[in-house]
Amino acid sequence: MTRRLRFGVVGTSAISGRFVAAARSAGWRVTILVGSSVASADRFRQQCGSDALVCGDVGQAAELAARECDVVYVASPNSLHAEHATAFLDAGVSVIVEKPAFAHPAELARAQRLADARGVLLLEAARHRYEPNYGRLADRIRQLGPLSGAQLIFRQYSSKLAAYQHGDRPRVFDAQWAGGALADLGVYLLYAAIDWFGMPEAAHYGAQVLPDTGADACGWGVLHYPAFRVDLAISKMHQSYAPSEVYTADGRTLVVNHVTEIARAELSGRDVTGQELVLDRPADNPMRPEVDFAAALLSDVDAALTDPRYRQACERAAQVARVTLWMRQDAGIVFPGDAAFEQGSDR
Amino acid sequence: MTRRLRFGVVGTSAISGRFVAAARSAGWRVTILVGSSVASADRFRQQCGSDALVCGDVGQAAELAARECDVVYVASPNSLHAEHATAFLDAGVSVIVEKPAFAHPAELARAQRLADARGVLLLEAARHRYEPNYGRLADRIRQLGPLSGAQLIFRQYSSKLAAYQHGDRPRVFDAQWAGGALADLGVYLLYAAIDWFGMPEAAHYGAQVLPDTGADACGWGVLHYPAFRVDLAISKMHQSYAPSEVYTADGRTLVVNHVTEIARAELSGRDVTGQELVLDRPADNPMRPEVDFAAALLSDVDAALTDPRYRQACERAAQVARVTLWMRQDAGIVFPGDAAFEQGSDR
The missing domain is CATH 3.40.50.720 (NAD(P)-binding Rossmann-like Domain)
Structure with missing residues (x-):
C-alpha cells in the first residue's frame, strides 16, 4: 500500500x-x-x-x-x-x-x-490484541493442554484519583460519562480472556462503587467457563506489580508480565523450571x-468487510461489550444509556 | 529456660x-x-x-x-x-x-x-505469625499511612489434586473432613489481613465448590473495611508465583513475596523506586x-495465661475462625459440625 x-x-x-x-x-x-x-x-x-x-x-x-x-x-x-x-x-x-x-x-x-x-x-x-507478543502468547496457550483457570490483573493507580478525592468529578470516575475501572481497564482483561479462553458462560463482578458518582473504583471479576473460572483484578485506585497467570490442569503456570505490552512470559511448575518464551520487544508506541x-x-x-480478521474483531468487540454489561449489572453500575436499551431486542 | x-x-x-x-x-x-x-x-x-x-x-x-x-x-x-x-x-x-x-x-x-x-x-x-519478618512487615505497614486495600494471594497446587481427579477423596478436598482451600490456605491470608489491617466488617467468598465433596478447590474472597477492601486469591488447584501487595491511599505499593516465609518486600510507586525492606533470612524450618x-x-x-501475647493469639484465632465462617457461609460450604452450632450462642 x-x-x-x-x-x-x-x-x-x-x-x-x-x-x-x-x-x-x-x-x-x-x-x-x-x-x-x-x-x-x-x-x-x-x-x-x-x-x-x-x-x-x-x-x-x-x-x-x-x-x-x-x-x-x-x-x-x-x-x-x-x-x-x-x-x-x-x-x-x-x-x-x-x-x-x-x-x-x-x-x-x-x-x-x-x-x-x-x-x-x-x-x-x-x-x-494486535501486539505480536499477544498473538504469540495466544498460540502458546492453545498448546498448553487442558487449562484450570487464570488470574488476570490490571490495577493501575489513576492520576485522576487525587482530583476525585479533592471533590472534582473526573470523567473516568463518573458513571455519567460511562467511566470506571471495568470500562477503562477491565476491557483489556476481557479481551485477553475471550481471545485466550473463549466466551464465558457467565460473569460476576464485586465492585467498590463510588457512592457519589456510581462508577467502580476497583473490583474483582469472575468469568465462568465450563471447566474452570478466570479471576480478574481490576482497579484504578491501586498500582499492582503482580503478573497475570494462566494455569494448566496439571499444575503448570504461565506467568505473563501483563495482558498489554507483553514483554516477558515464563512457564513454571511441575517438572518445568522457568521456561522463558521467546518474545519480541514491544513497540515503542x-x-x-x-x-x-x-x-x-x-x-x-x-x-476488509468480509475479511475473517475484521469479522473476528467485530465479534470480539461484541462479546467484550456483552460480558462488560453482565459485570456492570452484577455490580449495580448504571450508565446513562442503559435505560433506553432495557426493553431493547439486542440482548 | x-x-x-x-x-x-x-x-x-x-x-x-x-x-x-x-x-x-x-x-x-x-x-x-x-x-x-x-x-x-x-x-x-x-x-x-x-x-x-x-x-x-x-x-x-x-x-x-x-x-x-x-x-x-x-x-x-x-x-x-x-x-x-x-x-x-x-x-x-x-x-x-x-x-x-x-x-x-x-x-x-x-x-x-x-x-x-x-x-x-x-x-x-x-x-x-511468629516469623520475625512477618512482625517487621506489620510494623512497616503501620508506618505507611492511610491504606487503600491489599491483594493477598495463596494459590498452591496440591499434590493431592491428582488423586481427587482419579476418583479418590483426599481429606483436603472433602468438606466432610473440614477440608478445602479456604480452611487449608485461606487462614494464612486471614491471619495476615487481620494482623495488618484489623478485623473486617464483613467478608465475601466466591468459591469453586467441588460438587461431590462440597469443598472449595479455589475462590476469591473480599474483606470489607470501613475505608477499603482486601482481596484474597485462594486456591489448591493453581500454583501462583504472583506476590501479595498492600496499597496506600496515595498510590504506593508494598510488594511482598508471600504472607508466609516472607523473604522479600519492596515499596514502589509515586516518587518511590523499588525501596527494598531489610529482612532476615527466613528460618530453615x-x-x-x-x-x-x-x-x-x-x-x-x-x-502465660495473662500474657498479652497469648491473649492476642487467642483473640486472633477467634477472629480468623469467625471470618472463615462468614466466608464459608457466603460460599455455601458446610462442614459436619455446623448444624450442631446453628442454634448456639457462640456467634
Missing part, C-alpha cells in the same frame, strides 16, 4: 495525541481535528504541529470527513462514543473508536449494522500495532 | 514430621505419638527415630499426656481437631492445634474456655518460629 491514509481525530486528550503519533509514524496524514470547541481543537492542532482542519462540532466534521478522511479515530468521552461514531459511519466514513467502544452492547450492535449498511469499517481500538492492523484493512475496505 | 519441653503428637502425616523436626531443633523431647492405630503410630515413631510411647487412641493418650507431656501438638484431620484437643485440655495438658484449629468458631470458643478453666494453653499453629513462641509461653504457663 503506497497511498497515505487520511485520518480525523475526535477528542483532544492525551490518548488522541498518542494515536496521532502512532498513525503518523505509520505514514498516515491527519486532516481533521475535532474538539468540544473550535478553540480546543485548534490548541490540539498546534500541539500536534499539523495543518489539519479544525472543528468544534461533530455533525460538521462528519460532512467534511466524507471528503477528507479515510477513517476517523473517536476518542471523545466514553458516553459520547456512540453518537460520535454514528455520525461518521452515517456519512460513509470508517471509524476506529477508542475502548471501551460503547457503553452498551446494543449501541455497538446498532453501530456495527450501520457500518455494514454503509460499507465502511468500525473497529474498537483494543490495542493490545503501544498504539502502533493497532494502527498497522487498521491500515491493512483500510487499504481495501471492500475486501 | 533450661528444662527440655516434653511433647506429644497426634497425627502421623508429613506436617507432624516437620513439627517434630522443628521442636527437636529447639531442644524439645517427643514422649508420645498418637496415630489412628498403634501400628501407624509405631511406623511414625520409627520414621522419627524416637523412643516415644505410641498410642492408637486419643483418650488413652490424654491420660498418659497428663504425666508425660508439657504440650501436645494436634495435627489429626481438621474435623477431628476439636475432639482431640478437648481430650488433652480436659486432662490438663496444653495444646498446639494445627491450623485451621477448628471447623467452627463455637468449637474454638468452647475449647478456649476449657483451656482457661484447666489453667493450660491452647495455641493455633499459625506459623507465619518454617515451623521453628512458632515452636520458639510456644516454648517461651510454656516455660511458665501461669504467667
